[in-house]
Amino acid sequence: MDDLPLLFVQIGHQLFRRHETYSIAIHALLLFGAPLLLTVGTASMLTFGVLLSACWTYLVTLILSILLYRLSHLHPLSKYPGPICCRASKLWHACVVLKGRQHEYLQALHERYGDVVRIGPNDLSIRDASLIPAILGASGVPKGPNFHGSMLTATNPPMVGIQDTRLHLTRRRPWARGLALSALKEYDRLIGKRTNQLVHLLENGHGTVAVLGEMFGYFSYDLMCDMAFGGGAELMEEGDPKKVWCLLTEGLEAGAFFHQMDWLGVYFGHIPAVVKPLQTFLMHGKTLALERMQRGSTRRDLFHYLNEEDLPEKTSPPLQQLVDDGILAIVGGSDTTSSCLTSVFFALLTHPETYVKLQAEVDKYYPAGEELCATKHHRDMTYLHAVINEALRLFPPVMTLSTRKVPARAPGVHIRSLYIPPGTSISIPPYALQRDPRNFSFPSAFWPERWLIASGQIELEDAPPPSAASSRIFEFVHNEVAFMAFSHGPMNCVGKGFALQEIRTVVCALLQRFSFRLGEGWDPREYEATVRDYIVSSRPALPVILERRTSS
Numbered sequence: 001m002d003d004l005p006l007l008f009v010q011i012g013h014q015l016f017r018r019h020e021t022y023s024i025a026i027h028a029l030l031l032f033g034a035p036l037l038l039t040v041g042t043a044s045m046l047t048f049g050v051l052l053s054a055c056w057t058y059l060v061t062l063i064l065s066i067l068l069y070r071l072s073h074l075h076p077l078s079k080y081p082g083p084i085c086c087r088a089s090k091l092w093h094a095c096v097v098l099k100g101r102q103h104e105y106l107q108a109l110h111e112r113y114g115d116v117v118r119i120g121p122n123d124l125s126i127r128d129a130s131l132i133p134a135i136l137g138a139s140g141v142p143k144g145p146n147f148h149g150s151m152l153t154a155t156n157p158p159m160v161g162i163q164d165t166r167l168h169l170t171r172r173r174p175w176a177r178g179l180a181l182s183a184l185k186e187y188d189r190l191i192g193k194r195t196n197q198l199v200h201l202l203e204n205g206h207g208t209v210a211v212l213g214e215m216f217g218y219f220s221y222d223l224m225c226d227m228a229f230g231g232g233a234e235l236m237e238e239g240d241p242k243k244v245w246c247l248l249t250e251g252l253e254a255g256a257f258f259h260q261m262d263w264l265g266v267y268f269g270h271i272p273a274v275v276k277p278l279q280t281f282l283m284h285g286k287t288l289a290l291e292r293m294q295r296g297s298t299r300r301d302l303f304h305y306l307n308e309e310d311l312p313e314k315t316s317p318p319l320q321q322l323v324d325d326g327i328l329a330i331v332g333g334s335d336t337t338s339s340c341l342t343s344v345f346f347a348l349l350t351h352p353e354t355y356v357k358l359q360a361e362v363d364k365y366y367p368a369g370e371e372l373c374a375t376k377h378h379r380d381m382t383y384l385h386a387v388i389n390e391a392l393r394l395f396p397p398v399m400t401l402s403t404r405k406v407p408a409r410a411p412g413v414h415i416r417s418l419y420i421p422p423g424t425s426i427s428i429p430p431y432a433l434q435r436d437p438r439n440f441s442f443p444s445a446f447w448p449e450r451w452l453i454a455s456g457q458i459e460l461e462d463a464p465p466p467s468a469a470s471s472r473i474f475e476f477v478h479n480e481v482a483f484m485a486f487s488h489g490p491m492n493c494v495g496k497g498f499a500l501q502e503i504r505t506v507v508c509a510l511l512q513r514f515s516f517r518l519g520e521g522w523d524p525r526e527y528e529a530t531v532r533d534y535i536v537s538s539r540p541a542l543p544v545i546l547e548r549r550t551s552s
């Protein structure tokens with residue numbers, strides 16, 4: 001009889017461990033039902049104090065039991081190294097994420113513990129590039145539950161967070177149609193229109209300081225709303241009076257925290273006041289989707305495909321699905337591209353020799369009078385590709401995402417000598433991989449030439465080594481599998497083609513029209529120091545002084 005409470009604790013612990021659920025009722029039953037039942041069955045006198053004390057004792061014992069198990073050799077991940085606080089609770093990692101420096105934290109953990117690190121009780125971070133195809137490839141591991149937390153919902157996550165691989169691929173089909181090469185041609189005009197608007201805006205600020213990071217943020221947000229919903233935002237023209245850009249930034253902070261603690265995100269989703277910016281941003285996305293539905297299809301925007309308007313025999317998906325996927329397009333497409341654009345310009349302004357070379361290539365294909373936004377030359381602009389790739393390598397807009405999870409009720413996964421037990425989440429951090437000297441020589445140097453050497457377009461001997469090189473003799477390492485900016489495999493970034501088209505167009509247009517230099521008094525070291533990783537990374541403001549080029 002004395003062992004009965006311990007038995008109840010063990011049953012509670014095992015039920016929690018094996019049966020994942022977001023149901024508050026079941027959680028409450030497991031947390032409070034057992035001690036109450038036990039007390040009612042055994043106590044001689046039932047008072048509120050007795051019940052409270054029973055619940056308290058039960059909860060403390062349950063927590064201790066869970067902690068002991070997680071730290072013990074009985075835990076299936078016990079052989080993987082990691083800090084004790086990570087092994088004990090996911091809350092530690094979630095708090096690290098709140099500081100926005102998760103990318104550096106993971107990199108430091110890998111430096112200390114090796115390529116496979118336990119970053120949560122049931123979570124591994126993997127930095128071994130050779131494992132990427134097996135984890136993210138066609139027969140890889142399904143997505144994790146993290147987006148339930150970020151989107152504060154137990155049901156219907158956006159496409160990026162669907163755990164059932166078959167369902168995910170079905171949901172991805174309209175995206176793939178809406179972002180296929182044929183569809184991209186439709187968006188040329190939209191990119192061109194917004195790029196021209198950006199150029200005019202910057203022309204008005206000729207000779208003054210322009211805050212490029214903010215401009216690119218507004219630009220990409222307006223463009224994504226055009227592209228996803230056929231319009232709905234004019235941040236470049238009106239600024240941000242409704243604070244949508246702020247909400248997106250603040251919302252992502254909370255979203256990143258709940259990305260780690262998905263069940264807590266679902267709980268907080270029931271208390272809107274606590275996560276106001278995130279809730280308000282989600283409501284804003286809903287308004288855009290509703291307005292687009294009322295307007296109907298006037299052109300082939302992404303909504304046209306997500307709403308299956310291109311397949312008249314199909315019925316529209318549920319409204320909530322359209323809202324969630326619309327928000328995904330805006331969040332996934334605006335912060336990422338603006339972050340990449342800001343990094344490209346930061347890199348050009350801190351590497352004058354690269355700037356000169358890229359300027360020469362832009363001037364060759366876009367001399368004065370050439371249409372600003374024509375995409376026909378992009379294919380041949382090899383140095384432009386190299387510069388963009390290098391910016392994406394050094395400053396990946398998504399620094400730590402690509403989370404997968406071996407389902408709790410599926411068999412574990414064997415990849416070579418690695419065994420990943422059921423219920424384990426796996427993170428593959430692009431930042432740590434792309435700055436690993438085993439994957440790229442001079443990993444912390446901005447050296448676009450590496451991409452041209454790797455593709456055989458120039459010889460190693462003909463490429464000036466990066467300024468970080470102490471000698472011309474070194475082993476050239478270039479492992480493109482480790483280039484994870486857009487992730488890998490059938491669940492990678494579906495918007496890659498659109499993003500690159502947008503980035504190339506803006507870079508060419510701005511370099512054709514303006515010359516840039518860094519704002520006086522701004523310390524370039526601030527750039528890396530102030531980057532924040534909240535699912536998508538936020539970039540510093542990047543103040544620049546721009547002048548109209550006389551030849552353009």
Ligand code: HEM
Pocket residue numbers: 159160161172175179328329332333334336337340396397398401402403484485486487488490491492493494495496498499
């Ligand atoms: C430089 C710009 C961009 C970068 C670096 C980027 C990066 C990524 C990454 C790392 C993922 C995670 C994939 C995974 O879970 O393995 C992703 C997913 C996704 N991205 Fe992008 N992205 C960019 C631009 C865009 C744009 C412009 C769009 C929309 C037009 C977009 C839409 C999506 C969607 C819908 C997913 C989910 C794909 C899926 O789950 O199947 N992204 N992106």
